[in-house]
Amino acid sequence: MRAVTFQAPGEVRLEERPDPELGAPDDAIVRIEATGVCGSDLHIYHGRVRIEPGFTLGHEYVGTVVAAGDGVTRVAVGDRVLGCFQTACGTCFFCLRGLYHKCDESRTFGHGAALGGLQGTQAELALVPRANLTLRRVPAGMAADAALFAGDVMGTGYHAVRAAGLVAGDTAAVLGLGPVGLCAVQAARAAGATRVFAIDTVETRLTMAALIAIFSA
DSSP states (O other): OEEEEEEETTEEEEEEOOOOOOOSTTOEEEEEEEEOOOHHHHHHHTTSSOOOTTOBOOOOEEEEEEEEOTTOOSSOTTOEEEEOSEEOOSSSTTGGGTOGGGOTTOEEBTSOGGGTOBOOSSBSEEEESSHHHHEEEOOTTOOHHHHGGGGTHHHHHHHHHHHTTOOTTOEEEEEOOSHHHHHHHHHHHHTTOSEEEEEOSOHHHHHHHHHHHHHTO
């Protein structure tokens, strides 16, 4: 299969890599339909985050399950799915409290050995461990570019709104209207904020935030 691999700061390369294989009963393999380039991918590209040369990048992905272990029950071969940017065990102290991002056995796609050695999703195929927790079916008719947001970007914006304790009737301020900030605007409106101050210096982002606020009302 072909994969986008990190070589050195400022250098990535499209290379041939062996197709992934199932290694555990709850593994799945996904044929990638669409994958995103996150800001953290750019940190790797610019050398601010170090990973091993040759490592496959990427952690935002939509695709179709092409193989699944006997322990995978929540998705099946042929399902169109999206996935979280990291895996979690589902049974540790943190997972049992819904804090999956703090999982004792967490592994992040495309971030090298330091974050679990899990190859990334900017490839034709991706191995997805803990598939019962990591993957979700994509609703019928949802475009790949919309579904991509659920696995990382929207979740980050949503988590920020939840962590702030925002309730219906509150006023919110979102500083910075990149993809995560725009998702936070949408999440704040969905949570019932009566006013959202969306702050940025880029006019097109301000326009997008205004449209999001209107259609999220």
